[in-house]
Amino acid sequence: MxxxxxxxxxxxxxxxxxxxxxxxxxxxxxxxxxxxxxxxxxxxxxxxxxxxxxxxxxxxxxxxxxxxxxxxxxxxxxxxxxxxxxxxxxxxxxxxxxxxxxxxxxxxxxxxxxxxxxxxxxxxxxxxxxxxxxxxxxxxxxxxxxxxxxxxxxxxxxxxxxxxxxxxNLMPVGYNLLPEKFTVPELQKLYETILDKKLDRRNFFRKITNIGILTKLDEKKNNVAHKAPNLYSFDKEKYDEVLKNGLNQGW
Amino acid sequence: MxxxxxxxxxxxxxxxxxxxxxxxxxxxxxxxxxxxxxxxxxxxxxxxxxxxxxxxxxxxxxxxxxxxxxxxxxxxxxxxxxxxxxxxxxxxxxxxxxxxxxxxxxxxxxxxxxxxxxxxxxxxxxxxxxxxxxxxxxxxxxxxxxxxxxxxxxxxxxxxxxxxxxxxNLMPVGYNLLPEKFTVPELQKLYETILDKKLDRRNFFRKITNIGILTKLDEKKNNVAHKAPNLYSFDKEKYDEVLKNGLNQGW
DNA sequence: GTACATTGCGTCATTATAACACATTTGAAT
DNA sequence: ATTCAAATGTGTTATAATGACGCAATGTAC
Missing domain, CATH: 3.90.79.10 (Nucleoside Triphosphate Pyrophosphohydrolase)
Known part of the structure; x- marks a missing residue:
């Protein structure tokens, strides 16, 4: 080679x-x-x-x-x-x-x-x-x-x-890193892993869903030893839009 | 050559x-x-x-x-x-x-x-x-x-x-771009020029001064056909600190 | 002095953020 | 079957940041 x-x-x-x-x-x-x-x-x-x-x-x-x-x-x-x-x-x-x-x-x-x-x-x-x-x-x-x-x-x-x-901090991440269907806590773990710090579960949920890039599915994850979290997928169209315009405008 | x-x-x-x-x-x-x-x-x-x-x-x-x-x-x-x-x-x-x-x-x-x-x-x-x-x-x-x-x-x-x-959007800009003493409107013009858009004068003033990287000097710009704007300089120490930590934490 | 352009500071409604409380849902333990 | 543990979904509240303005103050030009 x-x-x-x-x-x-x-x-x-x-x-x-x-x-x-x-x-x-x-x-x-x-x-x-x-x-x-x-x-x-x-x-x-x-x-x-x-x-x-x-x-x-x-x-x-x-x-x-x-x-x-x-x-x-x-x-x-x-x-x-x-x-x-x-x-x-x-x-x-x-x-x-x-x-x-x-x-x-x-x-x-x-x-x-x-x-x-x-x-x-x-x-x-x-x-x-x-x-x-x-x-x-x-x-x-x-x-x-x-x-x-x-x-x-x-x-x-x-x-x-x-x-x-x-x-x-500038754009959403996750589209290619997670499987098509995923839960918000999973997405949060991804963010926490990348940033190497804990985030408040409830605030994360609110913020990430407010961005508008997530589509709530009519399906829950199963085989979990606790309340089954809902599954989500990325709304590719909105995701790309946010990618283009950026998250925090700043000025 | x-x-x-x-x-x-x-x-x-x-x-x-x-x-x-x-x-x-x-x-x-x-x-x-x-x-x-x-x-x-x-x-x-x-x-x-x-x-x-x-x-x-x-x-x-x-x-x-x-x-x-x-x-x-x-x-x-x-x-x-x-x-x-x-x-x-x-x-x-x-x-x-x-x-x-x-x-x-x-x-x-x-x-x-x-x-x-x-x-x-x-x-x-x-x-x-x-x-x-x-x-x-x-x-x-x-x-x-x-x-x-x-x-x-x-x-x-x-x-x-x-x-x-x-x-x-991530860090302050201006330290090397402006002379040592400058006015806030001048700094705003710099931002507007880079971003290619108008910013609200009053909101810009509030936001930029709140960051804490500016030192208000006891001096005003003169030879201007209107109210003389105050001169400022960058507080290098705070400026560098913000440079390191970033402006918008995002998460 | 008066006009004018621009500055500095303030207001107010709206939105975003951080720090929580609480009820709900699930599998597992008893 | 009942209870428990663990994690989820939603809500609340205080505080801070933001966007859109109003208005008085200031310095030069006339």
């Missing part, structure tokens, strides 16, 4: 990569899609290189798909990471030799890579982590239990989460 | 550039710092290439300084632009020949460049546009009267303005 790219490095944007932070929500936990390479301790964000014949936003989709099999998610650019030493010594000489990378390929690979961070919110249940490379494992990992990551991927992940927190 | 870089292109990150959108405020107008190259119709944002030995955030400062002489501004990354054809045919063969660019330099220059957009808000009065290249003109231009720009620079400028509008 990597070797294929290196052997054809003239088809890729030099010194530029893309890393994706894919958020999902399951069991009231915010999950992140991570990759572990066989025989490696560390994990990494799904990332890759930028084909010369693709716009960077397109390349992000390509990269994510080629590493995880994930399709049809809306990726959003959130930051660029380009410290001089960010990938210094990431590929040691021995590794390059063992992988039988040509000198030219090695030189290409070891230059400073500037990486563009993209993030997406996805419906956990619809995503089947499916590594395209049999030497890799793709897994959903609770964002509170993220293992050691390669390079500056921890920083990238943190920045993505930070961006998400800010966005929460 | 460009030739120097091309002759030493091995010292620069290939296919990566930085473009800066520098906003100033003067005569109640939002101004943008633009560059015009001699014998060229079009204008451009101050931009340039990324030295291999500089972090991208540092490179942004270098780039801005090397094109305009501007120093000591806080540049903020806001987006990346990387359409496949964004700089296609920007440098025609004849131009490259006329500039006596080597074949290798030409190849380097005509590859697809991904550009990182940075923006800054600066105190108009403190900035002296000062082209380092005598064949270039650096000028403040009213954002409502921006001439035709090269490449996708109009798109970059628009995106910067859009980012600025969003930020206005």
């Amino acid at each position: 990597l070797k294929d790219i290196l052997d054809n490095n003239q088809n890729y944007q030099p010194g530029l990569s893309i890393d994706c932070v894919i958020f999902g929500f399951h069991n009231n936990q915010l999950k992140v899609l991570l990759i572990q390479v066989e025989n490696s301790q560390k994990w990494s964000l799904p990332g890759g290189f930028v084909p010369l014949d693709q716009d960077i936003d397109t390349a992000a989709i390509t990269v994510l798909n080629s590493r995880t099999g994930v399709e049809g998610v809306f990726l959003r650019q959130f930051a660029v990471f380009g410290k001089v030493m960010r990938n210094h010594n990431h590929f040691g000489e021995e590794v390059l030799k063992r992988m039988e990378i040509s000198d030219e390929g090695s030189k290409w690979l070891t230059q400073r890579f500037v990486t563009i961070g993209y993030y997406a919110l996805v419906d956990f249940s619809k995503i089947v982590p499916n590594p395209t490379n049999k030497h890799e494992t793709v897994e959903w990992i609770d964002h509170k239990e993220v293992p050691e990551l390669i390079l500056d991927h921890k920083e990238i992940l943190d920045k993505a989460l930070d961006t998400l927190r800010t966005e929460l | 460009l030739k120097d870089i091309l002759d030493n292109n091995q010292n620069y990150q290939p296919g990566l550039s930085i473009d800066c959108v520098i906003f100033g405020f003067h005569n109640n107008q939002l101004k943008v710092l633009l560059i015009q190259v001699e014998n060229s119709q079009k204008w451009s944002l101050p931009g340039g290439f990324v030295p291999l030995d500089q972090d991208i955030d540092t490179a942004a400062i270098t780039v801005l300084n090397s094109r305009t002489g501007v120093e000591g501004v806080f540049l903020r990354q806001f987006a990346v632009f990387g359409k496949v054809m964004r700089n296609h045919n920007h440098f025609g063969e004849e131009v490259l020949k006329r500039m006596e660019i080597s074949d290798e330099g030409s190849k380097w220059l005509t590859q697809r460049f991904v550009t990182i957009g940075y923006y800054a808000l600066v105190d108009f009065s403190k900035i002296v546009p000062n082209p380092t290249n005598k064949h270039e003109t650096v000028e403040w231009i009213d954002h409502k009267e921006v001439p035709e720009l090269i490449l996708d620079h109009k798109e970059i400028l628009d995106k910067a303005l859009d980012t600025l509008r969003t930020e206005l």
